[in-house]
Amino acid sequence: MISTLSFVSVSDLVIGLSLGSRLFLIAVGLSLIFGVLGVLNFAHGALYMIGAYLALAFTTQVIDNFWIGVVAGAIGVGVIGVLIEVGTIRPLYDRVEADLDQLIVTFGFVLVIHEVVRFVWGSQPYSTPAPDALAFSVSVSGSTFSAYRLFVIVAALVVMAALWLFIRRTYFGALVRGTSSDREMASMLGVDVPRLYTGVFFLGSFLAGLGGALSAPLQSTSPALGEQVIIDAFIIVVIGGLGSMFGAFVGAMFVGLMQAIGPSFIAAGHIAIPFLAMVLVLLVRPEGLFGGLGE
Amino acid sequence: MSTHDDSVTSRIGEFTRDAVRNGWTRERCVVLLSLGLLLFGVVAPSFQIYLFTEFLIIALFALAFNLLYGYTGLLSFGHAMFLAGGSYGLAIFLQESEPYVSNVVGAGPAPLVSWVLGAVFAVSLVIAMAVPIGWLSVRLEEIYFALITLAFGMLVYSVIIQNPQGLTAGSDGINVLLGVTEIGGAEFRLGDRQIYYYLTLGIVGASTYGIWRIVNSPFGTICKSIRESPERAAALGVDVRFHRWMTFIVSAAFVGIAGVLIAGLSNVASPYHAHWSESATAVVATVIGGATYFAGPIIGAFVYLYARWGISRYPALEAHWEFFMGVLIILVVLYFKVGAAGGLYMLRTWLLDVQAAYRRGGANAAVGFVRESATNKLRRDSDASESDTGGVER
Amino acid sequence: MVLQTDGLTRQFGQLTAVDGVSLEIDDEEVTSIIGPNGAGKTTFYNLLTGVLEPTSGAIRLRSDGELREITDDPPHEVARRGLSRSYQITNVFEGLTVRENLRVARIAREGRTLDFRSRAGSNEAANEQIDWLLELTNLAEYADTECDELSHGEKRKVEIALALAIEPTVFLLDEPTAGMNPTETRKIVSLIHRLNDEIDATFVVTEHDMDVVTDISDRIVVLADGAVLAEGEPAEVLADERVTEAYLGSEAL
């Protein structure tokens, strides 16, 4: 079913960017952790979900303040990430098949986190109200959007900029790429590898939590929240280039826009579109659009 | 069997005594194991036969997956697409052509003949899928290979869900019922619990032997060399991409066989079989079993399936089974460096050492050995870094 | 003539790593390619073996009696046509035993890579060949040791054994004795002599050990900045002023 379009409408654009912004917040942490540890963190989606639940809890159950919920979600999830890293990822670094062992451990955590959340909050979906200051609608060329949706786009841009500055400033990129390619040599040059890894895991998890918390008012919060999103995040990270922060941004916006425009072109096949894009990118440029370029 | 019962039992006794006396040779283990497996179909409770059949199928799935991962170094995260290919191949064939088969060979043998033809069709279908998908995928390596196979897997999944030409019945899946076969007055149901067990045992056994031969053949040696260093292999004259492609196809074909079997066992070809989480089953089973051992995936499949079953028997655990499975997976990965198979292997070596100590100096020596090795182990565990790679029987 | 390059050039961005090299390698000759670090020696090998594509120029190799162009052939085909190499930076199958390493080479050599049916290691002729190679390279003691448990120098020997195992017409050895102790180095030198004498093998060797170079070479080619700086009889080349300055330093005769 093809509807006639004047290419991309403003509303598609706004929707696509907001979709992309949320995806970026998830994908960037995933990409960061992959870039350093070489591990695709399957639990990343589950961490994102915890972020959403923490925001929910602070907004509706504990103190009725969304912003505190966002901070708590991000930091709380960061701390959980640290516990996971120190307890179960770190002991595996010296394994022969470390990557896969770590991947499987994170897979185990998906199950565990899922059940713990279900135990605490049950399976029913919750919705988190948007903060009062942003609880109004904006009309853009005939389509209505919530102000909060636009805020999330801004938030993603701010996060992107902050990360960019951080990485530039701290020589973090080289540190991370060097360490991930040869951990032993890095430690012989004075890199405290465990601390670096834990730090990165904190940052990655922090971003997942932040993404989850910021997304909470846009969608329902339920234990299955992270499952679908993690696959989207994988796609984005691949399209953008594993380990590339800028790539994650471009990839997320790309997938977001495609998901926004897709339904008007093809009645079904929304699962297929991003995957097809991923196959194409992999075949044409395996390292992703921005992979291998350095940061 | 009944008439030779005595001699069989006495021979089993002989074997056991021999085995204890002379240690376990591979041949003897295999013979004993086969006997055990054959007996299992007769003596085990019906549900256990079901579960064991499922285990055999998952073991084949993981084993075929590991041909690509453990031996060639390519981690596929979409191998479930071939499982689905096998089960849908059979299901669609049975659905579309059972009446024709019945016309040709008569109603009696039709179910069996259809099944055989369906299985052949299904595996051909899987190969037909694997040829182009493999050709594209082996262009990539490492994580990129994992991701492109994941993508292909999910594409297959979404195709199945979309119900093209009404062939796949969308998300409902297709029921697969193996009817009653009648040949020369004898009647049997292929789907009968025991018959299906022996059928699966035969096919999985033959496939396992086939895979074992493959990994120990020149072809398998080349696979291993590619895993270790593709550039070097190429410099010696190995067409690396082509070889990976062939391995991909062979691996897929065996997964296809597992797909045919799983459809017959659970009586359904469902889109679930193509989902990435099903691919993850093979990965998880292989990792917890130990990818570096031939038997690793088999042991991993066993642990995975029986742990799940064990949990389901306790309502308190079943209510939160994901939690316990998750914890189990984490613990196995953390505490078994080279998987459960590696653990078993070390246990075996250790037992043989104990036995040797016993033979040398009687019970005291054996106890002494046990004590010493325990303290040694503790000491070694406290060493900061130790690069014990394990991996004996790649 | 078994191997010929014609204006072979390779650029990496601005840098011309190999710059219009035209060489002819004669049968049964041992040619040494020397030159400062970064002169383009390894790159030259990578071009010959198909790992890198030349920016321009052609490569021809004699196989089955006639000179054929192999410029665009992928590495595995080049190897099958009879050009074998060792790596400067050790590149062996770490997780396999030394014997298995050599078996890989034999299987490739015999074109049995798609043999699913026989048992690896059941081919008696191949086994003998492998044993012979193990003796030859002094590795028999480590035959069943996995390579990742070998020391650096030991691995270097596996590196050479692998290059030998596929019975090529031309051997390209990239710093074969680097990291070896003097005895081993002498053994490699006599090995090259022996193979050169016995089976008339052709060698192209890069080395920084001048004792080795003077010992084995029939001819020396000096590369500098990707181009041929000097070429000819060892004594003549090593006496060359430019060579001393660019490369030899205090090692000059």
Added chain:
Amino acid sequence: LGGGDDTISLGALYIFSGFGSLYGEEAERGYELAVEEINNDGGIDGQDVEIISRDTEGDPNAGIRQMTSLIEEENVDGLFGLDSSSVAQSIAPQVQEYQMPLMATHAATPFLTSPEGEHDNSVGNEWVFRNSNSLSHDMYGAAQVAATLELDEWATIGPDYAFGYETWDYFQAYCEGIGVDTAFTEEQFPALEESDYSPYISSILDAEPDGVITPLWGSDLTTFLGQAEQSGWFDEIEYTLFSVGMGTDLPADGSPLPEGELASTRYDPFEPDTEENNEFRETYVEEYDTLPTYNAEGAYRAVYLYRNAIEEAGTNADEIRSTFEESEHTGPVGEYAFAPETNQATVPAIWGEVSYDDEYESNVLDSLEVSDPSPEEMQQALEDAGSDLPTGV
């Protein structure tokens, strides 16, 4: 483990993990309440009843393994449950072979109660019963509602799996069959677990239909509602029909359906206004602090169906089955029986207007007056529409 001699054991098959786990949780509340009541009341003929529940994971393969284990290892006297239609469809032929009664309490596909052979997908047989109403009932009701609304164009947005598609197919067929004069325009089927419906919402808004029917459920529905609200959906679409919108999830949620919209449910805690229903509702609210959902009620009622059958006929499977078939039954939903041939309970769908109840802090329905269709009328409607779909009633 297992059903000993002094207990009656029933096997419950629900989804307890993943996306659909809310169904399992709700069902568990329902059957546990029933078990508690029955056992406090002296059990079944003096024997305690015990429920052994297993997770189908929404996967036919896992579902069949669990079913087999329940029958062979736990020796249950009967089975009930099933949320996912695909699991139900693959289990149905199996229970027939085992001669084990199965009381489906939720899975809604009409094919489950359409006798095998009637349609390619039909899997109904004499061992499979369903005590809840099916999608077919629901859509007949929806068509009746559509007839009273007299809108020009209808569209749908539903989940991308059989349930979403069947809903739309039956809705169109019944509308045509009962002579609703309307056009069917836009259809959107976003994937399960979609996190942002905005693109689909805007596609539908662009098509400007007058009414939309949506079978979204669970957290998908919650997500959709929030996003639809923000896009001005409820200003632009005249009527949105939330098929089974009064489902498992909404009573517990802070973002209820907008008041004044139309929704259906398989069970209404306030209808019928009988003593049995009121008592069930109040006990339930007391126990769990929320109104019972249809999944809770279905599971609750399934346990009572077994209790009554076993008290009457003992634990012989065939006897249990015929008791189901023959008797009139009653429960919170009122009086009903299982239709011959299909074994589908005669419980009609309930459509109503959504309002909010402060006392229960939940949405409730003000029922619309639509007539209960007879199986024949439904059959006739499908035939008139020229559809080959079975009614499953």
Added chain:
Amino acid sequence: MTVLELDEINTYYGNSHVLHDVSLELAEGEVVALLGRNGAGKTTTMRSIMGVTPPRDGTVRFDGADLDGLSPDERNELGVNLVPEDRRVFPTLTVQENLTLAHKLADDPRPVEEMYELFPVLDPLRSNQGQNMSGGEQQMLAVARALIQRPKVLLLDEPTEGLAPVIVDDLREMLHDVVSEDVTVLLSEQNVNFAFDLATRGYIIDTGEIVYEGTIEELQQRDDLLERYLAVSPEEIA
């Protein structure tokens, strides 16, 4: 004064016992050669000092303090640096990044530019990735990367491997200069002449045991040792 002292260390790879009671001593500012054939245990000794393959028993002391339990980065912090035999430049980092990274990680580093002066070959390669450098270039980068951190003890594992003779000359000179700045060097070499030129004392290790210890002058006289353990004939000693 003794800077580094190894006291009867025993090191294992898994179950295989590689170093047997190895003892060494390095006084401040001296260059000590560690010689032995392939597989003798030279690399393992250095890895033991660096802490990447810590000894199972015995002690490594640095400035009198026991290093037991310290991780490689903590040892680096104290001023120990290893240039590994297989170079280990970071493959995806450029030359500049390799150097800057080491620079940033050190407390009192030398300026990055100084390294380009020491190794002019590296200058035009600043933006080349490590993996795209020639073997000899990598070797130079590996040495530079260690020097930039201004180590107190420098462990050099076969630094001349793969270097052109002219560069070996340069390196020799450079190390002379370095030593004069009170850097203590432990040097493992197959190029015996190079080692003899630089070192004042030497150890010979064979199958994991120290079989000789003495000054280089003494060692140069001991033809038997040279032949037996190093397989060099006296004529080869320049």
